[in-house]
Amino acid sequence: MTDPVAPSAASKLFAYAPAPESRAVVDIAPSYGLFIDGEFREAAAGKVFKTLAPATEEVLSEVAHGGADDVEAAVRAAREAFGPWSALPGAERAKYLFRIARIIQERSRELAVLETLDNGKPIRETRDADLPLVAAHFFYHAGWADKLSYAGLGPDPRPLGVAAQVIPWNFPLLMLAWKIAPALAAGNTVVLKPAETTPLSALFFADICRQAGLPKGVVNIVTGDGATGAALVAHPDVNKVAFTGSTAVGKEIARTVAGTDKRLTLELGGKGANIVFDDAPLDQAVEGIVSGIFFNQGQVCCAGSRLLVQESVHDEVLDALKRRLATLRVGDPLDKNTDVGAINSAEQLARITELADSGEREGAERWSVPCELPGRGYWFAPTVFTGVGQTHRIAREEIFGPVLSVLTFRTPDEAVAKANNTPYGLSAGIWTEKGSRILDMAGRLRAGVVWANTFNKFDPTSPFGGYKESGYGREGGRHGLEAYLEHA
Amino acid sequence: MSTPETRGSEARGARLSVLKTYKLYIGGKFPRSESGRVYEVTDAQGQWLANAPLASRKDARDAVVAARKAFAGWSGATAYNRGQVLYRVAEMLEGRREQFAAEVAAADGLPAAKAREVTDAAIDRWVWYAGWSDKVAQVVGGANPVAGPFFNLSTPEPTGVVAVLAPRRSSLLGLVSVLAPVIVTGNTAVLVTSHTAPLPALSLAEVLATSDLPGGVVNILSGDTAELARPLAAHRDVNALDLAGADGELAAELEAAAAENLKRVLRPAPGADDWSADPGLARMTPFLETKTVWHPVGA
Numbered sequence: 001m002t003d004p005v006a007p008s009a010a011s012k013l014f015a016y017a018p019a020p021e022s023r024a025v026v027d028i029a030p031s032y033g034l035f036i037d038g039e040f041r042e043a044a045a046g047k048v049f050k051t052l053a054p055a056t057e058e059v060l061s062e063v064a065h066g067g068a069d070d071v072e073a074a075v076r077a078a079r080e081a082f083g084p085w086s087a088l089p090g091a092e093r094a095k096y097l098f099r100i101a102r103i104i105q106e107r108s109r110e111l112a113v114l115e116t117l118d119n120g121k122p123i124r125e126t127r128d129a130d131l132p133l134v135a136a137h138f139f140y141h142a143g144w145a146d147k148l149s150y151a152g153l154g155p156d157p158r159p160l161g162v163a164a165q166v167i168p169w170n171f172p173l174l175m176l177a178w179k180i181a182p183a184l185a186a187g188n189t190v191v192l193k194p195a196e197t198t199p200l201s202a203l204f205f206a207d208i209c210r211q212a213g214l215p216k217g218v219v220n221i222v223t224g225d226g227a228t229g230a231a232l233v234a235h236p237d238v239n240k241v242a243f244t245g246s247t248a249v250g251k252e253i254a255r256t257v258a259g260t261d262k263r264l265t266l267e268l269g270g271k272g273a274n275i276v277f278d279d280a281p282l283d284q285a286v287e288g289i290v291s292g293i294f295f296n297q298g299q300v301c302c303a304g305s306r307l308l309v310q311e312s313v314h315d316e317v318l319d320a321l322k323r324r325l326a327t328l329r330v331g332d333p334l335d336k337n338t339d340v341g342a343i344n345s346a347e348q349l350a351r352i353t354e355l356a357d358s359g360e361r362e363g364a365e366r367w368s369v370p371c372e373l374p375g376r377g378y379w380f381a382p383t384v385f386t387g388v389g390q391t392h393r394i395a396r397e398e399i400f401g402p403v404l405s406v407l408t409f410r411t412p413d414e415a416v417a418k419a420n421n422t423p424y425g426l427s428a429g430i431w432t433e434k435g436s437r438i439l440d441m442a443g444r445l446r447a448g449v450v451w452a453n454t455f456n457k458f459d460p461t462s463p464f465g466g467y468k469e470s471g472y473g474r475e476g477g478r479h480g481l482e483a484y485l486e487h488a
Numbered sequence: 489m490s491t492p493e494t495r496g497s498e499a500r501g502a503r504l505s506v507l508k509t510y511k512l513y514i515g516g517k518f519p520r521s522e523s524g525r526v527y528e529v530t531d532a533q534g535q536w537l538a539n540a541p542l543a544s545r546k547d548a549r550d551a552v553v554a555a556r557k558a559f560a561g562w563s564g565a566t567a568y569n570r571g572q573v574l575y576r577v578a579e580m581l582e583g584r585r586e587q588f589a590a591e592v593a594a595a596d597g598l599p600a601a602k603a604r605e606v607t608d609a610a611i612d613r614w615v616w617y618a619g620w621s622d623k624v625a626q627v628v629g630g631a632n633p634v635a636g637p638f639f640n641l642s643t644p645e646p647t648g649v650v651a652v653l654a655p656r657r658s659s660l661l662g663l664v665s666v667l668a669p670v671i672v673t674g675n676t677a678v679l680v681t682s683h684t685a686p687l688p689a690l691s692l693a694e695v696l697a698t699s700d701l702p703g704g705v706v707n708i709l710s711g712d713t714a715e716l717a718r719p720l721a722a723h724r725d726v727n728a729l730d731l732a733g734a735d736g737e738l739a740a741e742l743e744a745a746a747a748e749n750l751k752r753v754l755r756p757a758p759g760a761d762d763w764s765a766d767p768g769l770a771r772m773t774p775f776l777e778t779k780t781v782w783h784p785v786g787a
Binding site: 136152154247250251252254255258259266268423438442447448449450451452453454457459461462463464465467468469471472474477478479482487 | 627628630632633634635636638640642647727736739740741743744746747748749750752753768769770773777778779780781782783784
C-alpha cells in the first residue's frame with residue numbers, strides 16, 4: 001500500500017503564502033485590574049500574574065491575581081446590585097443585553113484577535129465561530145428577559161441572587177457568554193472568574209459592560225487561579241454556582257456546595273464517540289471526524305475523541321482521514337489560513353504528551369501529521385491512534401488535545417455498548433445514510449448532545465450539557481434558563 | 489385486615505388473625521433481609537404492629553443491581569405502556585383502599601376518617617402521575633430554532649437508577665408522591681422506606697407486584713435510613729438521589745458522597761411534610777436528562 005500522505009507535487013504547487021490578521025486592531029494594556037463594582041482595581045494583596053500568548057510565549061499583559069478579600073468585595077458588589085437589577089422591568093434588562101450583543105458585534109474583530117492571542121486558537125475559529133456565537137448568545141437571552149413567565153417555571157419565576165461562575169480557557173469569551181447572558185436575563189448578578197491562562201477577553205468584556213452602561217456591580221470579573229475560583233464557589237453569600245471545566249474539579253465543587261442552599265450546574269469533561277457506519281457518506285464523515293477532534297486543537301469538552309468505525313470500512317476511512325489531515329495547516333494562529341493553532345499552555349501540552357505516550361506504551365499505533373511545528377510556543381501535531389483497546393488510557397481519559405483514538409465495531413449494538421462504556425456522557429456522533437438507524441442510535445446513546453451526520457455544532461437556542469459524570473444542568477435554550485430561576 | 493386492637497389478641501374469643509410477614513421487595517421478589525435482621529414497628533402510641541426487615545448494605549446493593557437490570561426495558565417501554573402500568577397500580581391500590589387506610593391510620597397516627605382521606609389522595613396522586621407518562625416530553629422537550637440548516641430536537645430521558653429516601657412522615661401519600669414521579673418517566677428506583685412507618689410501603693410492594701410493573705423497576709427496602717442511604721449515595725451505579733426522607737445533617741453528608749459520580753441530587757425541601765399541594769413538575773424534572781439531537785437539513 002502506498003503511503004496515503006506522501007507529499008505530492010500538487011500539495012507543493014498549491015502552498016499558501018502567509019496571510020496574517022493584523023494585531024493593530026487590538027490594544028492590550030500592560031496591566032489589568034479586577035473589575036469590581038464597575039471599576040477596575042488592583043488585587044487587595046497586590047498580587048499579579050502574567051498571561052502569555054501560547055503560540056509565541058510572549059507576555060501579553062500582567063493581570064491582578066484576586067484573593068479571598070477580592071472575592072468578598074466582588075460578591076458584596078454583586079449582592080448590592082442584585083436588588084435594583086432584579087427589580088428592573090424585564091424589558092429594561094433586555095435592552096442592556098441587546099446593547100451588549102451589538103457592541104460585541106461591533107468589536108468582534110478586535111475580540112477575535114485578542115482571543116486568538118491569549119488562547120492560541122486560529123483566527124479563523126475565533127472570527128467565524130467564537131465571536132458570532134458570543135454575540136448570538138447575548139442577543140438570544142436578551143429576548144428572554146421580559147418573557148420569563150413563559151419559560152415553563154410558572155408565572156413570574158424569580159432570579160436566584162448572586163451567581164458565582166467559573167469558566168475554562170478553551171472558549172474563554174464564549175463560555176463567559178454562556179454563563180453571563182442567561183444569568184443577567186433572569187435577573188441575577190454575577191461574579192465571574194475566568195481561567196488563569198485566558199483572562200483578557202473577560203476583562204475586555206468588562207469594558208463592554210461599561211460602554212453598555214450596565215449598572216455597576218451587576219457583572220464583576222475576578223481574575224486569578226484555582227484558589228480564587230474555590231474561594232468564590234465557597235463564599236456563603238453566593239446563591240448559584242455554575243462551573244465549566246474538568247470533572248475532577250466539578251466533583252470538588254459539588255462536595256463544597258453539598259449541604260448548602262446553593263444551586264449548582266456543572267458542564268464537565270467528555271470522551272465523545274464519533275460512530276461511522278459502513279453506509280456513511282465517507283467524505284462528509286471524514287470532515288466530521290476532523291472537525292470533531294481537531295477543532296480548537298481538540299481542546300473541547302464535547303470533542304469526538306473516540307472514533308468508532310465499522311470494521312468493514314476501517315482502512316478506507318483511515319486512509320481518507322490521513323490524506324485529509326495532511327492538508328491541515330498547523331501554525332501561526334493569527335494566519336487566516338491556519339487550521340490548527342497552539343495548545344493553550346505548557347501544562348496542557350505536558351498532559352497531552354503524557355497521555356499520547358501512554359497510548360504508545362499500551363500498544364496502540366501512533367500516527368502524527370507530518371508537519372513542521374514552530375520552534376517557540378506550545379505545539380502538538382494532530383495525532384491518530386489506531387488499534388486502540390477500550391482499556392487503554394487514551395480510550396478512557398479525556399486528553400483535551402488533538403489526539404484521536406480509533407476503535408472498531410461490527411454491529412450497531414456493539415457500537416452502542418462501546419460508545420456508552422465511559423463515565424462521561426456529553427456528546428456523540430453518528431454517521432450513516434439510514435434515517436431509522438440514526439434515530440435508533442440517537443435514542444440509545446447516553447449523551448446530552450448527539451450530532452447525526454454533523455459534529456460540533458452550537459447554537460444559543462440549543463440546550464447543551466451532559467449525562468453522568470459530564471455534569472448536570474443545561475446551557476442554552478429554554479432549558480438553560482432554569483439554572484438561573486426558581487418558582488415564584 | 490388486621491388492626492392494632494385485634495392483632496395478636498385472642499382474649500375476646502374472636503378468630504385468631506393471620507399476621508403478615510413483611511418482606512423486602514427486590515427484583516420483583518419478596519426476600520427477607522439477607523442479614524436475617526428485623527426490627528419492631530409500632531404505631532403512633534408505641535404499640536407493636538409488626539416486625540419489618542432491617543435491610544443491610546448487601547440488600548441495598550442487590551436492589552441496585554435489580555434496578556439497573558430493569559432500566560433498559562422500562563425506559564425503553566412506550567410512554568403509553570408506562571402510563572397504563574401506573575394506572576393499573578392505582579386500580580390495585582383502590583382495591584386495597586381499606587387495608588391502606590388502616591395501615592396509614594396506624595403508621596401516621598391519624599383518625600380513621602383522615603386516614604381514608606389521605607389514602608384517597610395517594611391513589612388520586614398515583615392516577616395523576618400515570619397520566620404524565622406521555623405528556624412530559626411535550627411539556628419539557630421540543631424543537632430548537634437554530635440559526636442554520638439543521639433539524640434540532642431536545643427530548644427528556646430518564647437519568648437511570650434513582651435512590652429514593654421516602655419521607656419520614658406521610659407513610660403513603662408522601663411515599664407515592666416521591667415514587668410515582670421517578671418511575672413514570674422511565675427511571676427505576678431503589679426506595680428506602682420511612683424507618684418508623686415502613687408498613688404502607690412494604691404493602692405497596694404487593695400492589696406493584698400485581699400491577700404489570702416489571703420486576704426491578706421499583707425495589708423497596710425497610711430499615712435504618714442512614715445505614716441504607718450511605719451505600720446508595722456512594723454507589724457508582726446509582727444515577728440520582730432523592731433526599732426527601734433525610735434530615736439536614738444526613739442530607740448534607742449524602743449529597744457530598746453523591747458527588748463522587750455526580751449523582752443528580754434532589755434536596756429535601758423546607759416544610760415538605762405537606763404533601764397535599766399540587767406537585768407540578770418539580771419531582772419529575774430533576775430525574776430527567778435533556779438529550780439534544782442535531783441533523784443537517786438539505787437535499
